[in-house]
Amino acid sequence: MTVSITDVAEATGVSASTVSRALRGRPGVSEEMRVRIVAAAAELGYTASRSASSLAGGRTYTIGVVVPYVGRWFFGTVLDAAEKVFSAAGYDVLLYNLGSPEARKRFFTKLPIRKRVDAVLSLLIPDPEEAAALRSLDVPLATTVGGARPGFMVVGIDDRGGAESAVRHLVNLGHRRIGMISGASEPLHWTTPIDRRQGYLDVLADAGIEHDPALEADGGYTVEGGERAMTELLALRHPPTAVFAQSDEMAMGALRALRRHRLRVPEDVSVVGFDDHELSEVVGLTTVAQPVAAQGQEAARLLLAQLDDPDAGPPHPVEMPIRFILRETTAPPNPRRQR
Amino acid sequence: MTVSITDVAEATGVSASTVSRALRGRPGVSEEMRVRIVAAAAELGYTASRSASSLAGGRTYTIGVVVPYVGRWFFGTVLDAAEKVFSAAGYDVLLYNLGSPEARKRFFTKLPIRKRVDAVLSLLIPDPEEAAALRSLDVPLATTVGGARPGFMVVGIDDRGGAESAVRHLVNLGHRRIGMISGASEPLHWTTPIDRRQGYLDVLADAGIEHDPALEADGGYTVEGGERAMTELLALRHPPTAVFAQSDEMAMGALRALRRHRLRVPEDVSVVGFDDHELSEVVGLTTVAQPVAAQGQEAARLLLAQLDDPDAGPPHPVEMPIRFILRETTAPPNPRRQR
DNA sequence: AATCTGAACGCAAACGCTTGCGCAACCGGG
DNA sequence: CCCGGTTGCGCAAGCGTTTGCGTTCAGATT
Incomplete structure (x- = not known):
């Protein structure tokens, strides 16, 4: 049906492992083989199944963004800017619009985000319980609105x-x-x-x-x-x-x-x-x-930096200029x- | 680490299959056993891994929404309304913000959405090639903006x-x-x-x-x-x-x-x-x-209906009232x- | 009492990928 | 010529679900 990693492997005459390593730029593949594999993948129109790779690898290449109300200018603008940064870095964005109390409750109890995202950008201030729920995801967390919680990176204004x-x-x-x-x-x-x-x-x-x-x-x-x-x-x-x-x-x-x-x-x-x-x-x-969009951008960057180098300590809160x-x-x- | 289906199974003394069936309301489980399993799952705070279930089951319980510019009032409002419908139905929303030509091109060539969504709501008008790319996903498609393509359900205005x-x-x-x-x-x-x-x-x-x-x-x-x-x-x-x-x-x-x-x-x-x-x-x-929000709602509903009953023919274009x-x-x- | 029929549940094979480990083949140095 | 060290690649074991099929067992049917 749809082309899988083994199709690419067979087309190139190598194993699936090698294809996986080659496509993701991992070591252990000769340069010559890598180009052949990349070519074959492109030819077949292969895209790795996110479900499978996140199941196997743990990384989801997806960022969760939690918003109180997407339609509101402020949040829409922050989201817009953040999304651009994320997608440019190869991440997808999973959007949760938690305007109503029911939606909010449903989200924080079921936590559908669990095991689905590598990081979370929250544009709402979780109450202490909600913050704890987010921390339990064990991924980098950031916010752009005043009143951050421990464990959250924050970019805001004075x-x-x-x-x-x-x-x-x-x-x-x-x-x-x-x-x-x-x-x-x-x-x-x-x-x-x-x-x-x-x-x-x-x-x-x-x-x-x-x-x-x-x-x-x-x-x-x-x-x-x-x-x-x-x-x-x-x-x-x-x-x-x-x-x-x-x-x-x-x-x-x-x-x-x-x-x-x-x-x-x-x-x-x-x-x-x-x-x-x-x-x-x-x-x-x-x-x-x-600077609304800039705050979204900056928060997104902080998250990506944290993903790239998890050992780096959490950054200082960023304060953007106002005028x-x-x-x-x-x-x-x-x-x-x-x- | 995180609680999986087998944890629930062991806690209840049944097999993972039964847990899976019970939690999703499938037949083959006694009512008595079902309530026990549901209770155990709630107790343990279990949520099925979306990656695993979509890998195994095919369904992703995720809707892709493609937007030219989230920050713009019209799109933000449509998105807001659509998201509410989707999340209430248990679907997550993957957001793609395709404002810039580069983002747009990247999206349609790599099609990161492939195998990740059960349906797509497009708030931009794809050109014929892009429309073909979306159709190749083989999932229900809808749009709320004038100029729909074949294969797209459409709700709009006069x-x-x-x-x-x-x-x-x-x-x-x-x-x-x-x-x-x-x-x-x-x-x-x-x-x-x-x-x-x-x-x-x-x-x-x-x-x-x-x-x-x-x-x-x-x-x-x-x-x-x-x-x-x-x-x-x-x-x-x-x-x-x-x-x-x-x-x-x-x-x-x-x-x-x-x-x-x-x-x-x-x-x-x-x-x-x-x-x-x-x-x-x-x-x-x-x-x-x-009625901007209503259009988003309606489009979302059409998609969900199509997902529930794939055999139902595509609905007529919906025209919302203006005043x-x-x-x-x-x-x-x-x-x-x-x- | 032997047989049949469902209902309720377990087994095990996928799903498509990642990754630790093993194993050749090849390298240069002693 | 032997040997430790790379390098490049394959094997196979997962990752956590879903699902077809097989099994068990209680109750109904002859």
Whole structure:
């Protein structure tokens, strides 16, 4: 039916062992024989069965990537970049989309990934039990989101510093009532919302602005969440004159809420986001840019390096650069709306 | 080391064959024995090695998904939805991200997918050779993008009709100089740009508007492409008073270009898109909505159905409903800017 | 009581590869 | 000319399942 290693062996007049060694560049085969075998394999259109070779050899040449929600821009972009690195290195990518709690539970209890992958890139933060389950796979682990666990290599950004630069910008413009839209209520165990909030608090304290808990609104890291949160803030007796949204998607939701309330941005309210979503430039959103694709790339590289040389100790956490991007959704507070 | 089927067998005092049959619900095992085995397996945390079972059984319980660019909203969303269906049915997803020509070529010549998947969902249109390569895998094939090949099941939308409703809307508003932003220069072999263009032409003809080729601008299905194309149109001696962008991303690029030119939307220029991107509501873009996630779901279901019953003939192409969504980027032409 | 019939289960042969080990043949050095 | 050391290759034993077929045994049929 389909051409197997013995077909190549017979065609060349050698044993299957030799074919195996030749095709994978292992020693013990003369150069002359190697070229003959490679030629024959190409001729027959032979590709080794991954199932068979991973069963026999242990290596699967497959990387598992675990994602909370592929459709979301951030994860899609990271995945895209990581996949390119993996496939260029000859690895396949097994994708697990663990958005729903059921899917997540199913995954971590059945662990279908077991014995199927050589490494795992997790774009979600596993809780301690889940992290333990992943470690039990006994393969290199990496993540690109804040809140890594022991045993995970991590590449990320300075969330706190980023938040600081965003909020400081608002303070410098003269804002005093600065709201924050967060998503802390969403998936647990990740430190991003916490770090970004800390940056917000730090700058307020530094500027001598008293922190008003009413100015913090949660909504989940989505457009809808941002819209809900902004709506809450607008319902306040003294609404903020500026808001820091912990993600661009939430910032866009905030923009929508503001438009619904017939408020102008930035004349009436300033908005600053975080992430530099691909469409942020379109809406002119001031934000803090992080290199999303680069993080996926880097994480993938770390994993591959670890696979190449398992003895090398785990690398230090990698911190990628961020930068503040001034666009058009921020301005000094409008005196007529000041309290 | 890791628990295998024989461990379960010994723990239960039966043979490995019986364990295999019991766990997969095959006949030949008493109900009583089955529950004992299932219990033991759960206790030991046993999961069958996919490599071994696919080697022995032929089935891989894996679906290959081929995507041009995971990071793009449309594909990410389709993938997300499809993955959920697959994983709920016990299938894993192998992802191939074929954005670059090199990746694409590598994939189709080496065909690493061979013997690794039970079915393939392609979100890109293979050229005839590539399609033949996929057919040679001898597994069910499906796609969600226009321009399917023989041997592929297809779920899609009425691109032409959608374009018609978008352009008709502009005509009804009173526009006569209606531009179109297209991406025909991008990946070949897919009929979407062609169909949408045809819808555009149909409506113009129907309304007795002479078609001016200068009003068609190409730019690739991206924000940047849309921006470039819009910029071109604005450089015309008689720029259009309204434009139909073949995708929302291009429409957003157009919006950006218009903002850069200090033109107001919709007062100066009307814009209508296609797709209903998740952020289109945020920018208030009038567009034609297509059920993106639902298409991924449906395609996945078709594949699973085909796997369950290989003898069932291939289903008819599925056409999903679309609907026009009126938002805020369209209005009657501004008399002061009429030519 | 002898025979037949299923149901329930075990045996062993694949599935297609990898890899430790063994065995020639050949090399140059003493 | 003998011998230790390479080099190049084949043998065969796995890797963990699935599955066709054979066996056993209890109960039904004559």
